Amino acid sequence: MKIVEIREKTVAISSPIRNAYIDFSKMTLSLVAVITDVMRDGMPVIGYGFNSNGRYGQGTLMRERFIPRILEADSQALLTDAGDNLDPHKIWAAMFTNEKPGGHGERSVAIGTIDMAIWDAVAKIEDKPLFQLLAERYGNGQPDRKVFVYAAGGYYYPGQDHSKLKDEMRSYIDRGYTVVKKKIGGASLDEDLRRIDSILGVLQDGQKLAVDANGRFDLDTAIAYAKALSQYDLFWYEEPGDPLDFELQATLRNYYDRPMATGEDLFSMQDARNLIRYGGMHPDRDWLQFDCALSYGLVEYLRTLEMLRQHGWSASRCIPHGGHQMSLNIAAGLGLGGNESYPDLFQPYGGFPDAVKVEEGYVTLPDLPGIGFEGKRDLIEEMRKLSA
Structure with missing residues (x-):
């Protein structure tokens, strides 16, 4: 072999x-x-x-x-x-x-x-499906095939107005998502707040909005946004400052007591550990977004999960960045809190197997060997061109 x-x-x-x-x-x-x-x-x-x-x-x-x-x-x-x-x-x-x-x-x-x-x-x-293999080797032997997913969108693009933004978010809700995400920091604070208000006008009871600054802010701007965002019941306030500025992240906790999220741009167990040590993150409310595809893969991710356990964090506080099926399998096999999803972007590489539907914010993984790429027709066609 x-x-x-x-x-x-x-x-x-x-x-x-x-x-x-x-x-x-x-x-x-x-x-x-x-x-x-x-x-x-x-x-x-x-x-x-x-x-x-x-x-x-x-x-x-x-x-x-x-x-x-x-x-x-x-x-x-x-x-x-x-x-x-x-x-x-x-x-x-x-x-x-x-x-x-x-x-x-x-x-x-x-x-x-x-x-x-x-x-x-x-x-x-x-x-075997990868989630089953992971549960047997590193979990409790019983995967949870039902995984929470949220819809990442709300990007800035030419010609976008509030009507188009609301239509985008409605489309996610109509497809079964209960949590949606929009970008902030690419416009003024006042305009971003108006965009938030527009989206919240679309959401119903039990549906939530997360916002993502993609590491754009200095401390003063991050605090200004934190104060303004505190009026909303957001799912999270994501990556306000540079991913490696753990002091900024920790200081921001003094101005924002609701859930925060970060970690997608930390690419090793050691960097993840420094976030946990020095970033002021709270294991009872905050979310960690480490993405195995960017951070040395699952072998390293297993080290990161063990580090989190040693520091009193549950794997259920991890909702990885990336929107790919690899993290879906890890979530199902090792008890993560969910996974990101890009319903309309970065295709055919994002998303789920064709038969999988989002129902009340969750997907159920099918019984496909490996990661399950073969269940997504447009994706496996591209993959097989490479291996032919």
Whole structure:
């Protein structure tokens, strides 16, 4: 049993939208196929992966460093002790060979993307959904296939007015979501408040709005928004300042006592630990958004979950960024609090298998081997082009 080839392709997921910090007009991602010599129904088992939106494709790093390290390693050394499957932890260690600690940068995205494809292959070799495999190996053995999801949208784009913004949010509610998210910080505070009021006029009892500043604010601006946002019962106030400015995050707690969220741009267990140590986050109300596809993959995410447990946090306070099926499987298998969703953006890479519907804010994962990419027709068509 071995990996015989790893392929990467950089693809465009461009869109004329923007948040408070970047536009997505030139956004790309890396699509990866890990081809094994294990045969199922006359075909090789192939694992697929891709990185989340907001970071660009990492093909050069993969092709120059991480893919060669896997292929040059002794194939037997990358298997489980029983020799009956690939071992993601050993493969991760091979990728990290000759890498210094710290300075995580974009290498965490490159490794995380390959790691996703490895886990897809591992679960397919065992002929199990990844969420079931994770529950058996690292959880209580019983996955919860019903996962909370929220609709991420409310971006700024040319020609948008309040009527179009309300129509967008109504469309999410009509599709079964109970929590929606909009961007803030890309307009004035007064205009952002008017946008919030417009959306709240659409929502009904039991439906909530989250807001996301994408790390745009300095402390004074973050405080000004916090004071203004305190009048609303928001689901959360997300990433107000630079992701690594833990002092800003901690200081802001003095001005905002409602739920906050951050972590999508922290790409290692060590950075996540510093947030928990120094960021003033409260495990009874705040949310953590670490995204395995950007932060060295599931192997590292398991380390992060263990760190959280040691610091008194429940995995149920994690709702990952990214809107991809990998995090959905982690949520179902390891008891996370839910997952982000992009109903209309970054397709075909976001979303759920075709038969999955949102019902009262939740989706139920189907019984598909691996991550479940094969259940989403437009996505698996693109993936199979890479592996053909």
